[in-house]
Amino acid sequence: MINAFDPNVKITVTHTGPSLFNVAEQVNIMENVIQSGVHGIISTLPDPTAFDDPVQHALNSGIPVIATNADAGPDNPRLAYVGQSDYDAGRVLAQTLVDAIGSSGKVAIGVEDLGHTSLAQRLRGVTDVLDATDIDYTVLQTTPDLTQGAAIFETYLIANPDAKAIISVDANTQSHGVVIRNLGLKDQVISGGWDLVPTTIQNIQDGYTKFVIDQQPYVQGFYPVLALYLYHEYGIAPANMDSGAGVVGPHNVEEVVSLAEQGYR
């Protein structure tokens, strides 16, 4: 029987990558990893074309590659993609927002990295839904830095006292809680976004953040490793897996808290 938890299964997973979002540097690192002779590569592919050659090079060298979390699309030769359909998830978030605030009013949308494929697709999913309503949205570049993100949202809310919501298409959702608390706008301004990280869970429990799209990062890490194991051991081809676009909010946050604390959600 196949048992990935078998103590005899010895898989060493090394985590590497650029310290900041940097496509060229990530390509360099992937080339170096191929050179180092690993048995498989699990990588985000956050650019539509830049990873085509390195991934093909890996496959030619007998190294299977699975995309996780961010995908370059089906034109890239990677064997499979495990992660969220970013565009669909963006639509889910926007629909949840419209359900909460109605189809008019002002909304700010924060994006950490302009130029990141996944975030751009989430944003497109969000704006495609909002464009069909009377909602007046503004896109803000928050950078991954939470302090800067908080400052930008705070400025937006001061300038737009009638704003109904702030949302983020990435983990800068964490910064919403402190902004809404500082400005005393709890229950007046709705917060929503991505990633079930501890601060955001706390914000949901405290009533600042109303909904978060859960992309199940544990699945995005665990399943590719399992798929590579099955590929090497039994020749089973890696398959795509949609890690979902579940909505976590006050109604179900308690169910996921303990799992999130253990690192499974």
Add this chain to the structure above:
Amino acid sequence: MIAMKEFLGTLRTRREIGVLGAFVVLCMFFSFATNTFFTVPNMLNILRQVSITGLIVMFMTMIIISTDIDLSVGSTFAAVGMIVAILFQNGMSIWLASLVGLFAGAFLGLVNGVVTVKGMLPPFIVTLGTQMIYRSLALVISGGSPASVRLPDSFYNVTGARTFLNLPVPALWFVATTIVAGFILHKTSYGFKVYATGGNEEASRLSGISTDRIRITNFVLIGVATALASIIQMAYLRGVTPTAGQGMELTVIASTVIGGTSMFGGVGTIAGAFIGTLFMGVVRNGLVLMGTSAYLIELIIGIVLISAVWFSTLSSREKR
């Protein structure tokens, strides 16, 4: 024999010898620590990986020798890449678009130079400002989205491809640029004036050297080199993001300084810049080959950077 002794004597008095020693030690360490480092494909990999920043390092060396600095290279890199990609997407020939890109790089460099020199402002502040301005330019013209380009083979083959013996073309550009930069800095009167400007600007001016023109030209040259690097990278990656080149100026300056160029101006060589560039590439490559955790890599590079510069200044202090 005497000639050999003389040769070794010149080597010892040269600042970059210290870093060359450190470089050799580093390469030996990685060769023993991994069985993949000292292989032809990996050497070519490193050469390809450093070639983009290397193109810029050569001219950053000239800038720093004449006591200036350019912090805007990463943003120029993104802006030029975006300009070329968008012109190409809108139907312009990639050759013409690249030419426009080179002129755009020259122009952005010219702005840096003129504002710094004629405005008598610190280059650190001016290029910090233009770093933001040029980044914004890249974001505005791209609308924040990355651009993908499917380039014709005729262009790709002379920019991003691998050629005979699997040699990466970007590396050939890097080596060629190094030779050109070496010629300019060490064999022409322009190069002499660059050193003179950095050594003592006032004295140089009094002796009839137009230091303003030298400094502005340096900025234009680095603008063109950055544009060339951007075009080559775009061809290699088949696309460009408006966030490309973030933090690039620090890698470029680090490579320059590791190569023995003094931040106080007047001192530095192209040979040193070449070694400094390879040094940074070898450290990053070797650490990944060793399976070093991503969280530790920057820490180790930081220590290596300081050690290398310390080693190089130590050896140049000894000679005095």
